[in-house]
Amino acid sequence: MNSSETHSPKPPRPPVPVAVAVVGQFSWGLTTLFVLASACWAVLPYTGHMFAALVFLLAIVLAGTRWNRSAVLTMAVASALVWNFIFVPPRFTLHIESPQDVVMFVMFFIVALSMGHLTTRLREREAALERHHQEREQLLAEKHRAELLAEAETLHRTLLDSVSHELKTPISIIRTAIDGLGTENPFAREIETANRRLQRIVENFLEITRVESEAVKPRPEWCEATDVLDQATRTLKRELGAHPLKVSGFADLPLLMLDSRLLAQAVSNVLHNATLYAPMGTPIELSATLADEQLEVRVRDHGPGLPEDVDDRVFEKFYRTPGSPAGGTGLGLAISRGLMRALKGDITVRNHPEGGAEFTLHLPVKIRQSPEP
């Protein structure tokens, strides 16, 4: 009850010390009462019995500022009885003779109880206020911290945006200029190829920065798996020209709740990787399956597969398997892993038993079975 409320404002204390504290307060209260009663008894001939009543009231008020309510109220009741029994004539009976003393006794009783009650309540209020104040300060401190974080994030984003703008503008200008030149000129074609490569590198560097600074925030919405497929292959038309793409499973899936842009980008990087490592003309298989609200997208190529000891290292930043073709940053797969983890999924790789590397991208999704039209 009150004891725990008033004496453990912050974390709840173990129960035993509280009980001990309360018992301590009861005995302290009664001891104080005894001492005061003896003192008043000693000076009674000079002061009269009213003085003892005032001394008791003072003691109750003071006790109320320190002790818990039940102890103070007990003290109030006890002091009223003691005053009546010892000090009010006729002494050593609970009987009161004069009507004036009866009124005094009743008033004493009421004043003592209400004083005890009021002072302890005041103290409880104070404690509550104090607690409230502390909570407020804590909240303010937390808010301040959150603001600082948000500020850092905004600064980071602004910086990233401006770097992005500065790097992409020249690439964009070169692209438009080459389009103006026309692609008949073989030199223009070389510039175009280099420019595309440059664009991919810049985009990869920006993306890995975003992924690493956790600036990638998934925004899931209902989408069709075929949209993911469409987006993943859209920017790879040229590269996929040399590899027949065998797609399966996407059209059969229900509506999925996911950030299709991020997943498509992760798949796209893996596909691009496959087009780089598998020999020209070999097919790439892309399949999607759904089991227990887990979406799995598999990309399998018919290339040489991974060296025995490599496996997970291909997802490390800047890692390139021995004998990789020239060009490329070693970032594509690291970005894919970063994106999949941002989506609460992951990406793994193994060598397919029948040859070639097989990447599996998996993530949890909510699904909605669409009723047939």
Add this chain to the structure above:
Amino acid sequence: MSKALIIDDETQMRRLLRMVLETRGHEVCEAADGQLGLQEAAFHRPDVVLLDLGLPGLSGIEVLKRLREWSDVPVLILSVRDQEAVKVEALEAGADDYVTKPFGTAELLARLNVIQRRRFTRQSPQITAGALVLDLLHHEATLEDAPLKLTPTEFALIKVLAEHAGRIVTQNQIIRQVWAGQSSDASEGLRVHINHLRKKLGETGPKIVNEPGIGYRLEAE
């Protein structure tokens, strides 16, 4: 001859766009920032505006909003990647379409063509998008001259997309026109109906392309 206004802070970009547009027979005027852009728009009354979103000072969005207070000139947004939220904001504020830098000239010109076409108001109660014909008078659709059965919602949906054929339509714009006043999870409903429509349109019909985080585009060609 149509008049184009380019609002972009990159001198080289403006110069290149001017060359591209002039060889295609456009008359071109330029502005290096938003304030100048608005002045040029009021002075020259262009037939189409190319607006860069990343302008210094007055932002692209703000320029667009102020322009839309008095003009319905077609506006093509020039943006960089990863600005989906800003693109949606621009489209909802009245931009007609966008291209993402770096863009190919062919793509740019195709978009400009499509958004300028919308100026001509429809004279007949028929919309044609590739092999698909919508008869608005009788609420009937035909695909390669064969009748195509559509539910009322699907018809309303394909109508919105076909009216803007070749142009992006944001998810909210679709929902506002098809599910006006309904409070159910329209975004989910939209996906379901798009899914059904795609199945009905099959390989021969126009393609409904999703622009993630933004909306849909009906590709008729």
